[in-house]
Amino acid sequence: MTTIESHKVATDSGVGVSAQRPDAIPKVTGEFVFSSDLSSQNMLWGRTLRSPHSSARIRNIDYSEALAISGVHAILTATDVPGKNLFGLDHPDQPVLADDIVRYAGEPIAIVAAEHPEIAAKAIGAINVDFEILTPLVDSEIAITAEPIHPEGNVIRHLEIDYGDPNASGEVIVEGTYEVGMQDQAFMGTESGMAVPSSDGSVDLFISTQWLHSDRNQIIEALDLPEDMVRLTLAGVGGAFGGREDVSMHVHLCMLALHTGRPVKMVYDRNESFLGHVHRHPAKIWYRHHANRDGRIVKVEGKIILDGGAYASTTSAVLANACCFSTGPYNVANAQIEGWGVRTNNPPCGAMRGFGNVQTCFAIEAQMDKVATALNVDPIELRLRNALKTGDKIITGQTITGAAPVKEVITSLAGHPMPEPAEDNLLARPGGTGRTSDQKHIKRGIGFAVSIKNLMFAEGFDDSSEALCRVNDGAVAIHTACVEVGQGFVTLVQQIAEEVLGISDIEIIPADTSIGSAGSTSASRQTWMSGGAVLKACEAVVKNLTEQIEREEGVKFQNIDGTLVSEDGATTIPIEEALRGRSLEEKVVHHHAPTFPLNEKGQGNAHVSFAFAAHRAVVDVDQELGLVRVIEIATSQDVGRILNPLQAVGQIEGGIAQGLGLAVLEELIMKDGVIQNANFTDYLLPTALDTPPIEIASLIEEPEPGAPFGAKGIGEPPTISSTPAIVAAIRDATGLDLRRVPVRPEDIALE
Amino acid sequence: MSDITEPHLMVNGTKFTIDDSWLGESLLYTLREQLGLYGSKNACEQGECGSCSIMFDEALVCSCLVLTGNAVGREIQTIESLAPDGSLSDIQQAFVDVGAIQCGFCTPGLLVTIKDFLESNAEPTDLEIREAISGNLCRCTGYGRIVEAVRVASKASEGTEETLNDND
Numbered sequence: 044m045t046t047i048e049s050h051k052v053a054t055d056s057g058v059g060v061s062a063q064r065p066d067a068i069p070k071v072t073g074e075f076v077f078s079s080d081l082s083s084q085n086m087l088w089g090r091t092l093r094s095p096h097s098s099a100r101i102r103n104i105d106y107s108e109a110l111a112i113s114g115v116h117a118i119l120t121a122t123d124v125p126g127k128n129l130f131g132l133d134h135p136d137q138p139v140l141a142d143d144i145v146r147y148a149g150e151p152i153a154i155v156a157a158e159h160p161e162i163a164a165k166a167i168g169a170i171n172v173d174f175e176i177l178t179p180l181v182d183s184e185i186a187i188t189a190e191p192i193h194p195e196g197n198v199i200r201h202l203e204i205d206y207g208d209p210n211a212s213g214e215v216i217v218e219g220t221y222e223v224g225m226q227d228q229a230f231m232g233t234e235s236g237m238a239v240p241s242s243d244g245s246v247d248l249f250i251s252t253q254w255l256h257s258d259r260n261q262i263i264e265a266l267d268l269p270e271d272m273v274r275l276t277l278a279g280v281g282g283a284f285g286g287r288e289d290v291s292m293h294v295h296l297c298m299l300a301l302h303t304g305r306p307v308k309m310v311y312d313r314n315e316s317f318l319g320h321v322h323r324h325p326a327k328i329w330y331r332h333h334a335n336r337d338g339r340i341v342k343v344e345g346k347i348i349l350d351g352g353a354y355a356s357t358t359s360a361v362l363a364n365a366c367c368f369s370t371g372p373y374n375v376a377n378a379q380i381e382g383w384g385v386r387t388n389n390p391p392c393g394a395m396r397g398f399g400n401v402q403t404c405f406a407i408e409a410q411m412d413k414v415a416t417a418l419n420v421d422p423i424e425l426r427l428r429n430a431l432k433t434g435d436k437i438i439t440g441q442t443i444t445g446a447a448p449v450k451e452v453i454t455s456l457a458g459h460p461m462p463e464p465a466e467d468n469l470l471a472r473p474g475g476t477g478r479t480s481d482q483k484h485i486k487r488g489i490g491f492a493v494s495i496k497n498l499m500f501a502e503g504f505d506d507s508s509e510a511l512c513r514v515n516d517g518a519v520a521i522h523t524a525c526v527e528v529g530q531g532f533v534t535l536v537q538q539i540a541e542e543v544l545g546i547s548d549i550e551i552i553p554a555d556t557s558i559g560s561a562g563s564t565s566a567s568r569q570t571w572m573s574g575g576a577v578l579k580a581c582e583a584v585v586k587n588l589t590e591q592i593e594r595e596e597g598v599k600f601q602n603i604d605g606t607l608v609s610e611d612g613a614t615t616i617p618i619e620e621a622l623r624g625r626s627l628e629e630k631v632v633h634h635h636a637p638t639f640p641l642n643e644k645g646q647g648n649a650h651v652s653f654a655f656a657a658h659r660a661v662v663d664v665d666q667e668l669g670l671v672r673v674i675e676i677a678t679s680q681d682v683g684r685i686l687n688p689l690q691a692v693g694q695i696e697g698g699i700a701q702g703l704g705l706a707v708l709e710e711l712i713m714k715d716g717v718i719q720n721a722n723f724t725d726y727l728l729p730t731a732l733d734t735p736p737i738e739i740a741s742l743i744e745e746p747e748p749g750a751p752f753g754a755k756g757i758g759e760p761p762t763i764s765s766t767p768a769i770v771a772a773i774r775d776a777t778g779l780d781l782r783r784v785p786v787r788p789e790d791i792a793l794e
Numbered sequence: 795m796s797d798i799t800e801p802h803l804m805v806n807g808t809k810f811t812i813d814d815s816w817l818g819e820s821l822l823y824t825l826r827e828q829l830g831l832y833g834s835k836n837a838c839e840q841g842e843c844g845s846c847s848i849m850f851d852e853a854l855v856c857s858c859l860v861l862t863g864n865a866v867g868r869e870i871q872t873i874e875s876l877a878p879d880g881s882l883s884d885i886q887q888a889f890v891d892v893g894a895i896q897c898g899f900c901t902p903g904l905l906v907t908i909k910d911f912l913e914s915n916a917e918p919t920d921l922e923i924r925e926a927i928s929g930n931l932c933r934c935t936g937y938g939r940i941v942e943a944v945r946v947a948s949k950a951s952e953g954t955e956e957t958l959n960d961n962d
Contacts (some may be wrong), residue, residue, distance in 0.1 A: 063890060070898030073833020073873035077899060080832035158821075161816075162913040231837045231845060231899035231933050281837070281899030282933050313838040470921050529897025529934050689893035693939055697896065700936030723842035723931065730938040731924040 057542030059751055061689035064534045065551065066527075075150040078251035078278035079235035083306035086237070087116055089299050090163035090309070091292070092153040092170050093318055094145035097388040097716025098179035098192070101143055101172060109169035114158035116303045118166065119227035121152075123298065126267030132257060132289045132393065136195055137354035139265045139271040139294045140260040145174075146192055147390050148717040149318030156299040156307050179388035179716040183350035184327060186385040191355070199351050199384040200359040202366050204645030206438040207377030213403025215342035221330070221406035222783040224710035225350075228395050229728055232281015234291045238300035244298045246270035249281040249750060253287045255524050256560035266301070267292040271454040283528035284701070285394030286320040288480045288563055289356055300370040310516040317721035320624035321356045321393030322711060324349040324384075326365070332410045333377075338420050338428040342377035343370045343438075347403060349384045349392070357395030358384035361389040363502060366645065367439050370494040371407040372655050373429035378438040380645070388716040394565055396701060397762045400496050405784055408492040408767035412774070420772075423457050426493055431655075437495075438784045439724070443653060446745040446755075452679040453493060455741035461489075462661055462675040462738075473663050473670035475732055477697065480665040487674070488664060490771025493657045494764035497650040498756045499568040503640045506568070506651075509559030509629040510576035512540065512584045513553075517623040519544055521580070525561035525573035528706035530758060531690040532569050533776030536577050538686060539751075543581035545605045545619035552754040559632060567654065567756025570686065576633035583629035588621055636749055652747055656680040656760035658768035659740075669788030671707050671773055676693040676765055677738035683747040683755035691757055694739045698761025705762075706769035710785050803868050805829065806875040817863030822846045824862040825872060833873035833902045837931070845929030847903040848872050854910045874901035876909065882952040885909055886945040896934035904930045908944055917948060 056062070069075035119129055121142040128142060129135035141152045153170055180189050186197045228381045238248035245268070252258050252545050255275045263273050280287070292309045297629040299307040311319050335340040340586050347365050351358035362384035395401075415422040430449035436442050438542035464487075465471045469692045472480040500506040521540055527533045537549045554561070561573045589607060596697050599610040607616045641647045661674040676699050685691050708727040712719040720726045746753025766784060779794050801817065815828050820853065822839070825831045825848075834857055837845035841856040847870035848857045857872075864932045876883045882890070885886050895901055904927060911918070911926040918926065923944045924937070932940065 061893065064893075064895060066898065067890040067895050070895045070901050071882065071889050071905060072877050073831075073902045075898055076832070077835070079836060080826070082827070082830075159816075161819075229932065229933055230897070231843065232835070232897065233837065280897060281835075282897040284933070310836065313840070466921075468921060470925055531896070689939075691894055693893050693935055696936035696938035697934045698936070701933075722840060723838045724840065726932065728931050729936075730928040730931065731941065732928040732939050734924075736920075736941075737936060737938050752853070 054245055056210065056547060058538050058686050060418045061687055062534050062538050065537060066533060076279050077232050077281050078249065078309045079232060081237040081249055081308060083237060083239060085305060086306045086308050087156040087158065088163045089296060089307045090155045090160065090167050091151045091295060091315065092167045094141065094148055094152055096145060096176050097148040099145050099174040100177060100178040101141060101145065101152065102175055103173040106153060109166040112162060112166050112169060113745055114162040115155060115166045117156040117299055119154050119298055119302060120168065124265055126265045128265065129500050130261040130265055130290050130294065131355055133359055134177060134358055135264065136193065147388055149390055154295045155300055156303050160286050165261065165295040173573040181387055181389055181716045183348050183387055183712065184383050184388045187383055188473055192396045193386055197386045199355050199386055200362050202362055202382045204366050204378060204380040204438055206279065206440065209324050209379055211342045211377040214336050214546040215334045215414065216331060216419045217410060217417050218331045219410055219413060220782060221409060223326040223402045223405055224393060224612060224785055225325045225707050225713065226705050227711055227726060228284035228286030228320065230282030230284055230286055233311040233313060234319055235310040236278060236292060236296055237306055238296035239306045240300040240304055247274045247276065248293060248297055249276050249278040250293060250579055251278050251287060253283050253526050253528060253565055254563035255526065255554060255556050257563065258290055258293050259556050261290050262293050262297055267296055274554045277526055280526060280528045283552050283564065283672045284396045284564060285398065288394045288565055289480050291319045291320050313723060314721045317718060318629045321391045323395035324351060324358065324361055324392040324402065328406040330402060330406055334414045334418060336418065338418060338425055339527040340373055340375050340429050340682060343375050345380045349381040349402065350387055350389055351384050352387060352389040352391035354391040356391050358392065361399040364497060364745055367437065367649065368400050368495050368497065369403045369407065369447055370438050371404065372431050374431050375438060378508045387628055389713060391720060396698065397759050398566065400494065400763050401705065402764065404494045405767045407697055407772065408764065409782065410755050412771055423453060423491055426624065427453055435691045439641060439649055441648045441650060444629060445652050445747045446681065446683060447653060447655065447746050448681050449493065449655050451743045452655050452681055456657045456659050456677060456679040459677050459738060459740035465663060470732065473665045473672040474668060480668060480670055484665050484667055485663045486666065486776040488662050488772040488774065488776025490660045490768045490775055492764040492767035492771060494655065494760055496567065496654050496759045496763055498652040498654055499566050499571060500527065500637055502649045503638050506562055506572065507634045508561040508572040508576040508630050509630065509632045510573065510580040512580035513557060513628045514622050515626050517546065518548065519546050520552055521577055522558050523561045523573050523576060524554045524556065525569050526554055528564050528566040530694065531687065532573065534690060535570060535574050535686055539574060540579050540581050543578065543585060544622065546622065567759045569751050570756055571635065572633060576631060578751045579631040579633050580629050583631055584627045585618060587627050587629060588618065588625065592621060652750065652755065654681050654755045654760050656764055658764045660768040660772040662769060662772040662776060664773055666777050666791055669792030673703055673735045673769055675735045675738060677740050678761065679741040679743065680757065680760055681743045681745065681755065682757050683750055684744050684753040685742060686752060686754050691742065692739065694757050695739060695761045698758060699765045700729050700734045701771060702762045702765030703734060705784055706732065706766045707786050798938060803832065803865055803870060804868065805870045806872060812862065815862055819862045820858050821860040821862050822857040823863045825857060831874055832874055835899050836903055837899060843905040845900050847906040847930065849910065854907060873906055876905060883909065883942065885912065885947040888932065888947040888950065892911065892934065892939050892942045892946055894939040894943040900930055900932040904940060912948055918944065
């Protein structure tokens with residue numbers, strides 16, 4: 044709490060105001076340089092040959108014809124990987140280039156560098172691969188016991204949580220099975236980057252990513268180069284949402300650049316982007332909820348299967364989240380949960396906003412509504428009766444010591460006014476201007492859902508971020524390796540530095556690997572971790588400054604709201620003024636409180652902090668046609684403290700739109716492990732007409748102990764409970780069961 | 795035919811000779827990789843996302859769907875024309891002020907689209923705004939701040955008109 048109290052609430056600058064993004068103007072003029080905008084003299088274009096089959100043996104690769112094409116400079120395969128032909132975010136289990144086996148459709152087999160992207164494409168088309176096609180393993184449930192498709196076996200992780208009394212039972216039992224389809228991050232800027240070789244055999248990689256140091260550590264293993272020979276610099280990122288946490292083209296670009304001795308640029312097209320990154324894990328979930336007539340949830344039994352696809356990525360951690368929070372933001376005394384993260388010949392799945400909590404939240408919230416019906420209790424009242432609060436335990440036995448305003452988010456949202464009936468405008472009807480939806484068939488429904496999300500990495504991971512604060516004659520520069528993906532960390536850097544140093548002109552040194560790791564821009568962690576590191580670095584500069592002045596003046600000084608005041612009160616110097624004419628530099632590494640692994644019963648203090656949100660959806664449905672229009676989403680969220688109101692609203696609105704996508708639009712459709720809709724014509728992202736106005740009923744500011752300024756990460760909760768709220772609203776309008784997302788027209792019209 | 799043997803493009807009022815280009819390239823590729831005008835973005839390259847929106851004579855088009863050869867002799871306006879002297883247009887300023895920017899990849903295409911839209915509809919309703927930008931995908935914002943920016947910009951242009959009227 045001292046961290047929070049030692050900082051003033053800013054009125055017109057620093058932390059707490061809607062400061063303008065430092066990259067706002069270049070982004071509106073088109074001058075901001077994204078990774079796809081890079082170019083270099085003498086540059087070649089890279090391209091990847093990917094497997095069209097989800098399971099096959101490679102008998103032979105013949106690229107002699109392709110290499111003979113004028114303008115083609117290199118074609119590389121598995122045998123050209125200089126180091127280990129394996130990489131992986133959690134552990135290395137995925138080939139850089141497929142050797143003898145391909146395990147998913149889209150797996151890279153060969154890479155090409157050519158003078159023009161069209162020549163590179165032509166060369167890719169001229170490579171002949173002789174495949175022996177195998178039967179793919181595509182069912183995640185069968186995968187548990189099926190013949191292994193990978194030397195490590197099919198079960199990436201099996202996790203059991205055994206909490207409380209396994210024999211406990213409730214007066215009412217409600218059971219259900221649920222399914223979540225494969226969602227894609229679908230960031231707008233596809234994977235892209237450029238590698239530039241040096242004459243000493245080292246390489247610079249300019250890349251859009253979420254975690255420079257993890258990338259670097261995987262690249263050096265594959266290239267068999269020491270750390271200092273592979274330098275990464277962040278190139279402008281066009282969104283991420285988890286999909287850039289894994290290595291994609293990184294090693295390929297470096298290999299081509301080192302091989303040709305020329306800069307090589309790659310830009311995935313949209314089709315390749317869908318093939319080239321991990322997706323949200325599809326899930327099969329079974330729940331049995333036991334409740335008593337007094338409205339208390341007595342026990343939850345659950346089985347959760349996540350389809351990790353061919354390679355591990357972050358499946359272990361996603362499964363841990365799915366299981367640890369499988370009873371939702373509710374105080375449940377007894378739980379028996381079993382989860383599997385499995386390998387199949389489907390595309391690899393990994394991080395996406397919400398990270399495991401999305402899947403189980405959809406099922407939990409459906410169960411809560413069923414329990415409410417069975418008990419004849421109002422669904423909101425049921426949630427209030429079971430809401431977690433500070434001091435309660437979650438099912439891993441961990442006590443929530445921080446803020447847990449679950450009741451507050453529920454009650455503030457429940458009291459928010461309902462929207463007006465939709466105007467009678469064709470555009471406002473389900474299905475829009477298709478003009479097929481008949482006003483008299485449209486029914487309105489309302490749904491409510493609540494979520495919990497853990498903040499930051501878990502299970503004992505040493506999670507840290509390094510920051511440098513340099514002041515040179517009053518000019519401030521801040522350096523971290525924290526990746527800006529669009530969320531606005533760069534704005535917070537300026538706000539935090541200004542808050543501490545009183546100087547508004549802050550230079551942000553580009554994120555690269557010349558400073559220590561900042562960890563990933565994921566898990567709602569960077570405000571806390573890298574924001575915290577920046578805060579500490581700036582505070583260290585002030586401490587150093589204070590000591591210098593004390594030596595000069597021979598009297599003790601105290602920092603009071605940005606002014607150094609001498610013990611005798613005779614001298615007062617604003618920090619901003621005191622910094623003029625001085626050179627000071629401090630570098631600090633910031634850690635959060637330690638976490639611990641889960642034991643064999645799934646028990647342990649594995650998590651740092653928790654954030655909560657509630658969503659209320661209002662929908663109009665034409666049941667005959669299966670068409671849904673989401674009229675409004677209202678939300679209340681536990682935010683700790685708002686550091687930049689405008690950016691907070693942006694995170695909430697954007698997160699909800701992705702939750703809406705999973706509820707009614709977005710799914711990668713698979714056939715025998717092959718994605719059928721890897722393009723924006725058939726993978727439906729919410730447009731401005733699909734996305735309704737978002738009403739923010741309340742942002743609950745209960746400062747989080749240990750968090751810089753008391754602020755919780757806010758990026759993920761909006762995506763988690765918005766989906767179940769929308770589906771609950773469709774159930775309310777139609778009376779249908781709807782156990783699968785996304786809800787498709789046929790799920791409504793043909794039931 | 796002389797345009798084909800000595801092709802040039804008129805972009806943002808400037809004549810560019812493109813003798814180094816292949817006329818079968820998309821106009822988006824030529825703008826970006828040959829002329830160095832990287833403001834128009836390549837997010838889907840099949841006309842679904844609007845990130846590469848430009849003005850082609852008087853028409854709003856996705857430049858990824860136009861062949862460079864077909865652009866010879868046409869007037870092309872890109873995002874780079876919105877603030878030619880460095881001072882932001884009303885819609886650009888509104889994007890900055892109301893927080894309509896996150897990653898920014900969809901932003902140039904949206905701005906070109908909205909500028910065109912506001913020229914034909916100075917006082918749009920929210921639903922009209924949403925329809926006008928429904929051909930531009932944004933994955934970060936959920937569109938709320940973008941709709942707000944259009945509202946603000948349309949009011950700003952109203953304000954300009956009023957000022958002009960006052961001067962009359």
